[in-house]
Amino acid sequence: MKIAVFGLGYVGCVSATCFAGEGHEVVGVDVNPEKVRIINEGKSPIVEPGLDEKIAGVVAEGRLRATTDFFEAVANSDLALICVGTPSEKNGSVRLDYIYRVAEQIGEVLADLDKYYVFVIRSTVLPGALNLCMNIIAEKSGKRPGEDFGGCSNPEFLREGSALKDFYAPPYTVIGEYDQRSGDVLAQLYTKIDAPLIRTEVKVSEMVKYASNVFHAVKVAFGNEMGVICKQEGVDSHKLMEIFCMDDKLNLSPYYLKPGFAFGGSCLPKDVRAITYHARKKDLQLPLLNSIMPSNRSHVERSIDLVLAHGKKKITVLGISFKSNTDDLRESPMVDVVETLIGKGYDLRIYDRNVHLAKLFGANKEYITQKIPHISKLMVETIEEALDHGDLIIIGNNSAEFKEAIKNIREDQVVIDYVRILKEIDDARKNYEGLCW
Numbered sequence: 014m015k016i017a018v019f020g021l022g023y024v025g026c027v028s029a030t031c032f033a034g035e036g037h038e039v040v041g042v043d044v045n046p047e048k049v050r051i052i053n054e055g056k057s058p059i060v061e062p063g064l065d066e067k068i069a070g071v072v073a074e075g076r077l078r079a080t081t082d083f084f085e086a087v088a089n090s091d092l093a094l095i096c097v098g099t100p101s102e103k104n105g106s107v108r109l110d111y112i113y114r115v116a117e118q119i120g121e122v123l124a125d126l127d128k129y130y131v132f133v134i135r136s137t138v139l140p141g142a143l144n145l146c147m148n149i150i151a152e153k154s155g156k157r158p159g160e161d162f163g164g165c166s167n168p169e170f171l172r173e174g175s176a177l178k179d180f181y182a183p184p185y186t187v188i189g190e191y192d193q194r195s196g197d198v199l200a201q202l203y204t205k206i207d208a209p210l211i212r213t214e215v216k217v218s219e220m221v222k223y224a225s226n227v228f229h230a231v232k233v234a235f236g237n238e239m240g241v242i243c244k245q246e247g248v249d250s251h252k253l254m255e256i257f258c259m260d261d262k263l264n265l266s267p268y269y270l271k272p273g274f275a276f277g278g279s280c281l282p283k284d285v286r287a288i289t290y291h292a293r294k295k296d297l298q299l300p301l302l303n304s305i306m307p308s309n310r311s312h313v314e315r316s317i318d319l320v321l322a323h324g325k326k327k328i329t330v331l332g333i334s335f336k337s338n339t340d341d342l343r344e345s346p347m348v349d350v351v352e353t354l355i356g357k358g359y360d361l362r363i364y365d366r367n368v369h370l371a372k373l374f375g376a377n378k379e380y381i382t383q384k385i386p387h388i389s390k391l392m393v394e395t396i397e398e399a400l401d402h403g404d405l406i407i408i409g410n411n412s413a414e415f416k417e418a419i420k421n422i423r424e425d426q427v428v429i430d431y432v433r434i435l436k437e438i439d440d441a442r443k444n445y446e447g448l449c450w
């Protein structure tokens with residue numbers, strides 16, 4: 014395939030060189046004539062192990078060249094990989110103007126060309142950037158997106174220092190496609206790359222890159238803060254993290270990474286408080302760990318605000334324990350939600366099979382009837398009775414019976430799902446709202 018790579022910085026140089034090495038005909042475009050000259054001399058403008066030799070090879074074979082002339086580059090290619098910078102402003106906002114400038118340039122060229130072209134963003138951009146570029150290209154060229162030209166988001170996951178290795182063995186290749194035809198063209202570039210190929214919606218793809226980098230940052234900060242506590246306590250932090258990382262069921266796993274409701278229960282809040290209080294006493298600064306309880310609290314407030322915004326006074330709560338299949342109400346964030354709504358004068362009915370049984374016979378009987386009698390007296394025995402009451406229904410935990418029940422609710426009832434009980438939102442009714450999806 015004939016490829017134009019816009020932006021010969023780190024990502025552009027590695028992408029241009031590696032795709033040329035895969036047998037594609039690549040032209041690199043940069044506004045900096047110095048970078049263009051260096052590449053055309055068969056050298057690397059960036060420092061990266063192995064890149065100098067690889068560039069020398071593909072330039073000598075005539076599969077990679079560079080230019081400052083974007084017009085010529087687009088005219089002689091079928092697809093553009095946009096790798097220009099997206100730096101931070103002083104206030105933290107990301108500058109996307111280089112990306113939009115390239116979209117304008119490509120639009121100008123396509124105005125006079127009669128061929129299908131695919132615009133691909135490799136740079137890290139906020140959700141919505143590709144769609145905006147498609148509009149810019151359409152406006153500049155007078156051509157129709159999806160008909161005359163296509164677009165994809167295709168974020169880059171390489172790490173400086175091991176970029177060549179990462180290019181050939183990334184964790185996965187993500188293609189966010191404007192339409193299937195665009196994705197089909199781009200997917201041809203990856204047939205020889207040994208990694209799962211994921212084709213998805215454009216905005217999901219754009220966001221995957223941010224989720225990855227933010228998570229990596231959280232991991233570094235978490236490891237460092239645990240190390241700070243360990244040093245104070247004379248604990249070997251590396252031994253600790255080695256053991257911690259051996260747990261791939263709960264620690265290094267998809268577990269706990271599904272957007273949903275706040276955490277609760279008898280362990281997580283208690284233990285986060287214990288370790289942060291202990292660190293405070295020792296004057297240790299642990300901003301990440303100290304932010305966990307406030308973050309959880311603000312999520313509970315968000316869940317309450319969502320209910321208030323609907324302005325419906327009669328409310329049904331399905332599930333009040335902190336997760337399904339338990340009757341444990343200690344530190345259930347749903348108890349906070351319910352208490353706030355009662356305090357504001359809302360008319361509630363609560364159904365939770367496990368808590369109802371515990372109220373009658375269980376170990377939690379005393380806690381339920383004596384510590385939270387104001388909640389206990391709002392509990393009803395059957396899900397039908399509960400559903401009959403509310404104009405708004407809150408799904409508070411993942412009990413299987415709730416999933417079935419909300420399929421049959423009345424047209425005038427609104428469901429607010431805190432736990433994503435409906436896995437496929439397309440299946441959901443119109444009067445359904447998720448807490449963070």
Ligand SMILES: NC(=O)c1ccc[n+]([C@@H]2O[C@H](COP(=O)([O-])OP(=O)(O)OC[C@H]3O[C@@H](n4cnc5c(N)ncnc54)[C@H](O)[C@@H]3O)[C@@H](O)[C@H]2O)c1
Binds near residue numbers: 137172
């Ligand atoms: N560096 C990394 O390890 C890495 C990894 C993954 C993703 N990313 C993302 O990839 C993007 C590029 O990063 P980088 O480090 O390669 O950037 P960089 O700043 O090193 O290089 C950007 C290049 O784009 C050129 N440029 C700007 N406007 C242009 C235009 N209109 N036409 C042609 N060239 C133009 C600049 O002259 C520069 O050479 C960023 O969004 C970054 O966040 C970077």
